[in-house]
Amino acid sequence: MNQFIGSRALPDLVYHRPGTMDDLLGLVKGIEGEYRVVAGCTDFIPAIRGGKWRFADGINVVDIRGVKALSGIREEKGEIVMGAATRLSDILVSPVIREKAPVLADAVSQMASPQVRNTATVGGNLCMASPAADTAPPLLVLDAKVAWRTADGEETTPLNKFFLGPGATVLPPRSVLTEIRFPAPGPDEAARRTRMGQRTAFVCSIISVAVWLRGGPEKIEAARIAMGAVAPTPILITAAESVLIGKKPNEATLAEAAKTAASNIAPIDDLRATADYRKSLAETLTRRLLAACVGDLA
Numbered sequence: 203m204n205q206f207i208g209s210r211a212l213p214d215l216v217y218h219r220p221g222t223m224d225d226l227l228g229l230v231k232g233i234e235g236e237y238r239v240v241a242g243c244t245d246f247i248p249a250i251r252g253g254k255w256r257f258a259d260g261i262n263v264v265d266i267r268g269v270k271a272l273s274g275i276r277e278e279k280g281e282i283v284m285g286a287a288t289r290l291s292d293i294l295v296s297p298v299i300r301e302k303a304p305v306l307a308d309a310v311s312q313m314a315s316p317q318v319r320n321t322a323t324v325g326g327n328l329c330m331a332s333p334a335a336d337t338a339p340p341l342l343v344l345d346a347k348v349a350w351r352t353a354d355g356e357e358t359t360p361l362n363k364f365f366l367g368p369g370a371t372v373l374p375p376r377s378v379l380t381e382i383r384f385p386a387p388g389p390d391e392a393a394r395r396t397r398m399g400q401r402t403a404f405v406c407s408i409i410s411v412a413v414w415l416r417g418g419p420e421k422i423e424a425a426r427i428a429m430g431a432v433a434p435t436p437i438l439i440t441a442a443e444s445v446l447i448g449k450k451p452n453e454a455t456l457a458e459a460a461k462t463a464a465s466n467i468a469p470i471d472d473l474r475a476t477a478d479y480r481k482s483l484a485e486t487l488t489r490r491l492l493a494a495c496v497g498d499l500a
C-alpha cells in the first residue's frame with residue numbers, strides 16, 4: 203500500500219532517564235545530536251504520531267520524571283511552589299492547591315481525561331505553549347513565575363513573559379523548566395475561571411478565561427484577567443484591569459471591564475469557532491466571572 207493512513211510510527215528513540223538534577227542538567231548540556239526533554243509525553247507522542255513533529259531515528263529523549271525534585275507542591279514563604287513535572291492529577295488532589303488556589307484545580311479538572319492527567323504535567327502544558335493551554339490563564343491571574351535551569355545557572359521570569367508564540371517560549375536551548383511559583387492568595391482575593399469547548403471534556407478550548415480580584419464590595423484594589431485561545435499565546439489583558447482598579451465593583455464597572463477585555467484580544471476563525479463568537483464569549487464570560495468573584499469577596 204503506497205498511501206499511509208493512520209498514525210505515524212515513532213522513530214527509534216534513545217531513551218534517557220536521569221535520577222538527579224545534576225545528572226539531568228549534565229546530560230542535557232553534553233548530549234550530541236537531536237534531543238527532546240519530555241515529561242508525560244501526552245503532547246510529544248501525539249505530535250509525532252500525527253505528523254506535526256518529525257524526528258530521525260536516534261533522537262535522544264530525556265525523561266525528567268526520574269528527578270524527584272521536579273515533582274510536588276509545597277507552600278514556602280508565602281508562595282505556592284509546583285515542580286514542573288508535577289502531574290495534573292496531583293494538582294487536582296493537592297490540599298494546598300484545593301485550599302489556596304482552587305481556580306487552578308478547577309481548570310485542571312476539565313483537562314483531558316483521568317488517564318491523561320495521570321501522566322501529563324503542568325510544565326509540559328506550559329512548555330508546549332499552545333494558545334489554548336488550559337493551565338495558563340489561571341496561572342497568569344495568580345501572578346505565576348516560572349523558573350528554568352541549565353548546567354550553568356537558573357533563571358526566573360513572570361509567566362506573562364514566557365510565551366513567545368504558538369509552540370515557542372523563552373526557554374533557552376539545553377534548559378529544563380524546573381518550577382512554577384505564585385503568591386499564596388489571601389482572604390481578600392478571589393479567582394474564578396471557565397472554558398468553552400465543543401464538548402465539556404476531551405476537546406481543545408474555544409476560549410478559556412480566568413479572572414482574579416483583590417479588594418471588597420466597596421473597592422477593587424487589584425485585578426487580573428487572562429484568556430486562552432484568543433491570541434497566539436495565552437494572554438494577560440492589562441487594559442481591562444485599569445478599568446476595575448480603584449472602582450466600586452458595580453454592574454456597570456464589571457460590564458465595562460468585560461467589554462474592554464473583549465476588545466483587546468485578537469482571536470482567529472478556525473475549525474472550532476469564529477473570531478466574532480470568541481469575542482462575544484470573551485465579554486460574556488468575563489462579566490460573569492467578575493461578578494462571581496465580587497460575590498466571593500462580599
Ligand SMILES: Cc1cc2nc3c(=O)[nH]c(=O)nc-3n(C[C@H](O)[C@H](O)[C@H](O)COP(=O)(O)OP(=O)(O)OC[C@H]3O[C@@H](n4cnc5c(N)ncnc54)[C@H](O)[C@@H]3O)c2cc1C
Pocket residue numbers: 238239240241242243244245246247248266286287312313314315318321322323324325326327328329330334335336337373377378379380404405406
Ligand atoms: C487526549 C488528550 C487530551 C488533552 N486535553 C487537554 C486539555 O484539555 N487542555 C490542555 O491544555 N491540554 C490538553 N492536552 C495536551 C497535554 O496533555 C497537556 O499539554 C500536558 O499538560 C502536556 O504535559 P506532558 O508532561 O505530557 O508534556 P510532554 O508531551 O512530555 O512535553 C510537551 C512539550 O514540552 C516540553 N517539555 C515538557 N516538560 C518540560 C520541561 N520541564 N522543561 C522543558 N521542556 C519541557 C517537551 O519537550 C515538549 O516539547 C491533551 C492531550 C491529549 C493526548
